[in-house]
Amino acid sequence: QKEVEQNSGPLSVPEGAIASLNCTYSDRGSQSFFWYRQYSGKSPELIMFIYSNGDKEDGRFTAQLNKASQYVSLLIRDSQPSDSATYLCANQAGTALIFGKGTTLSVSS
Amino acid sequence: DAGVTQSPTHLIKTRGQHVTLRCSPISGHKSVSWYQQVLGQGPQFIFQYYEKEERGRGNFPDRFSARQFPNYSSELNVNALLLGDSALYLCASSPPSGVNYGYTFGSGTRLTVV
Numbered sequence: 555q556k557e558v559e560q561n562s563g564p565l566s567v568p569e570g571a572i573a574s575l576n577c578t579y580s581d582r583g584s585q586s587f588f589w590y591r592q593y594s595g596k597s598p599e600l601i602m603f604i605y606s607n608g609d610k611e612d613g614r615f616t617a618q619l620n621k622a623s624q625y626v627s628l629l630i631r632d633s634q635p636s637d638s639a640t641y642l643c644a645n646q647a648g649t650a651l652i653f654g655k656g657t658t659l660s661v662s663s
Numbered sequence: 664d665a666g667v668t669q670s671p672t673h674l675i676k677t678r679g680q681h682v683t684l685r686c687s688p689i690s691g692h693k694s695v696s697w698y699q700q701v702l703g704q705g706p707q708f709i710f711q712y713y714e715k716e717e718r719g720r721g722n723f724p725d726r727f728s729a730r731q732f733p734n735y736s737s738e739l740n741v742n743a744l745l746l747g748d749s750a751l752y753l754c755a756s757s758p759p760s761g762v763n764y765g766y767t768f769g770s771g772t773r774l775t776v777v
Contacts, residue, residue, distance in 0.1 A: 588765050600765040642705050649719030653705030
């Protein structure tokens with residue numbers, strides 16, 4: 555059974571802090587990893603994808619991938635109240651994306 | 664450019680009924696996938712279609728079926744609805760590429776079975 559595990563949270567950080575979201579996966583053959591943001595009552599929105607070991611930066615977001623440890627993380631710098639949402643980690647397994655249950659982030663002003 | 668469009672946005676059905684959900688992918692995208700998201704869970708893969716052919720199927724009963732049309736739009740059909748089928752049904756499209764840069768989801772159809 556291919557699984558993606560996330561801490562459901564909630565993760566609470568003050569405005570301006572760094573939020574760190576973590577994810578582990580079971581499929582050692584996975585090559586592609588994605589982070590989606592989902593606001594309450596809305597559909598998931600792709601914010602980052604990463605294929606190679608190491609870091610990938612896009613604005614305030616940094617995705618980190620460690621295939622040896624089967625670990626993916628998302629760092630959000632200078633967190634804003636508008637970042638408050640559920641963050642879903644996913645990896646590609648064949649034609650499917652396997653999602654974790656998501657981590658709820660709350661940024662307080 | 665229009666994104667992924669889904670209809671209807673909300674639906675209420677009675678147990679045992681049948682439902683059809685519709686999806687139009689982003690222009691130029693030939694692949695459509697369907698996901699079910701139950702409250703508090705991540706989306707779960709149901710089907711993927713590419714060029715009108717089923718390319719993948721998740722662990723869902725045969726009550727769930729889908730098809731893709733020549734214009735790449737798609738329908739998801741669910742027969743003999745159960746209370747547990749209440750969920751947000753998401754359609755995602757992706758471009759024809761050997762590398763997946765991530766799926767774009769539509770706004771979803773929220774199905775309530777009573």
